[in-house]
Amino acid sequence: MEQETGVSSRERILRAAMAMFGEDPAARLSVRAVAARAGVSTGSLRYHFPTQRALQDTVLAGIYDAVAPGDRIHDRSVPARERLADCLRQVLALAGVGEQARAAWGEIFTTYIEREPTDENRAAYLAIDREAQRRVEYWLTVLGNEGALAEGDNRRRARFLVTVLNGLSIQRALPSEESILTTETETLHAAVDHVLNSRF
Missing domain, CATH: 1.10.10 (Arc Repressor Mutant, subunit A)
Structure with missing residues (x-):
């Protein structure tokens, strides 16, 4: 080489x-x-x-x-609620919408759900999951250091937000009668409000 x-x-x-x-x-x-x-x-x-x-x-x-440079979480001219919601939207954007989201979730289903995952597949999925958790915990730590977030367990908060993101990314792959943008924004704001206003 x-x-x-x-x-x-x-x-x-x-x-x-x-x-x-x-x-x-x-x-x-x-x-x-x-x-x-x-x-x-x-x-x-x-x-x-x-x-x-x-x-x-x-x-x-x-x-x-590389795919989501320049997290907006540091822009203090924007309220903490909007910064966190925007960062979460960045993650959702990677999932795509419609056919792209269906293809991604089809691959996830085939690789990790349809049959027992191999040790290699399990390790790969857990690494992806850890990175998502790490990124969200980082955003929460930034907000906590600013005083925009009450003391609490950022690991649990991040797990909650990652679970919400997983649900929303599946929703992007499914048919819907409502605007995905509207329902997604409402759900993200509800999740962010819960995290910013709770001690857990």
Whole structure:
């Protein structure tokens, strides 16, 4: 494999892992496969990413930052309620609407629900879920540091919001007589209001 001049082994590992994940989101990103694709030794990979989970979490964080850069959560000129709702909308936008949402949920159903998931599929799904949870917890921490959110368990709050997002993304794939934008906005505001006004 031809090595890129001036690119660190850590960067080569991340690029290889992201490419593999892009080709197959259910991929487990095995240490050997990623190291081979990156043109580094498994020891080098383990030096930068001691566990497979550390590698998967870093890859997913990078992918999320690439597709949804510049979280609006830091824009204090906008009320906390709207900032959090906008950040949640960013996540929903990745799910698409209509045919795109149906295709995505069809793939999820086939890979993780229809039959017992393999260890590799389970690990891939859990990594995606952890990244979603991490991102929402980060947004809540920012709001808490500003005093816009009462003290409480941000992990539980994030789990609640991620569950709401999952439901809304399924709704995007299903037929509806109402405007998805209207019902989605109402649901997001109800969920955000609950989180901002509750101690849980």
